[in-house]
Amino acid sequence: MTSPGSAHDVVLDQDGVRLTVEDMVATVTLTNPAKRNAQSPALWRALTQAGRSLPGSVRVVVLRAEGMSFSAGLDRQAFTPEGFTGExxxxxxARMSDTALDAVISEYQEAFTWWRRNDIISVAAVQGHAIxxxxxxxLACDLRIVAQDAQFAMRETALGLVPDLTGTHPLVSLAGYARALEICATGRSVHADEAERIGLAQLVVPGAxxxxxxxxxxxxxxxAPRDAVVETKTLLRGAATRSYEDQRAAERASQTRRLRDLAGLGD
Structure with missing residues (x-):
């Protein structure tokens, strides 16, 4: 798979992550196909840095991966007694205090949080395994386009762990509580067609x-104009936690800002 677009400026290239930017589009690529783009704390820090390195001109971020698999999940080295060198x-x-361990996991999670920022729309292009x-x-991205060979699975529970990299909230939001529980508790594979049917994918296409x-x-x-998209995304993201009346009020406030901006009366 090749990056969308043509001439890209490389902003970051480290620890299995490459960030390129062309005008209003950034592409984050996982670049370790030999290990099926397995993940590690170093990769997570690189993803976090990619989010921090986005130019203000970027409106859309594409997340893609080299090779046959999107990402086979946590690198198996994590499960060895020594773990990753320097980590x-x-x-x-397990021996850390609750406060210290909470801080470590929170740092890991930062790699997964910035994709839903209101000023960008993120699109994951998924092929092969996403485990x-x-x-x-x-799931951290706003939208997912998947190849027909895509397979999603949440295997953490089978390993005695839980999904702790921010995936539970979007999974429940998209698939519903019962389906999310069944997917996580069984660890089974969700193939592309089912992913589209239950709302995990917006579109399924042949890999080519x-x-x-x-x-x-x-x-x-x-x-669409950027400010209108940002306002709309902000409205939609907040809708689930607002009452109907509060959402009506948010719509009015947002539209007021848009009308004044279009009339040249904004701040």
């Missing part, structure tokens, strides 16, 4: 058409 092992994490942390990374489908979606997302 706390699972046993060392565990890979599934959660795809994944790039083109992403380009088409990106182009469509860039048509």
């Amino acid at each position: 706390p092992s699972f046993l060392e994490l 565990g942390a890979g599934f959660q990374l795809a 058409e994944l790039d083109a489908a992403v380009r088409d979606l990106v182009a469509a997302l860039l048509v």
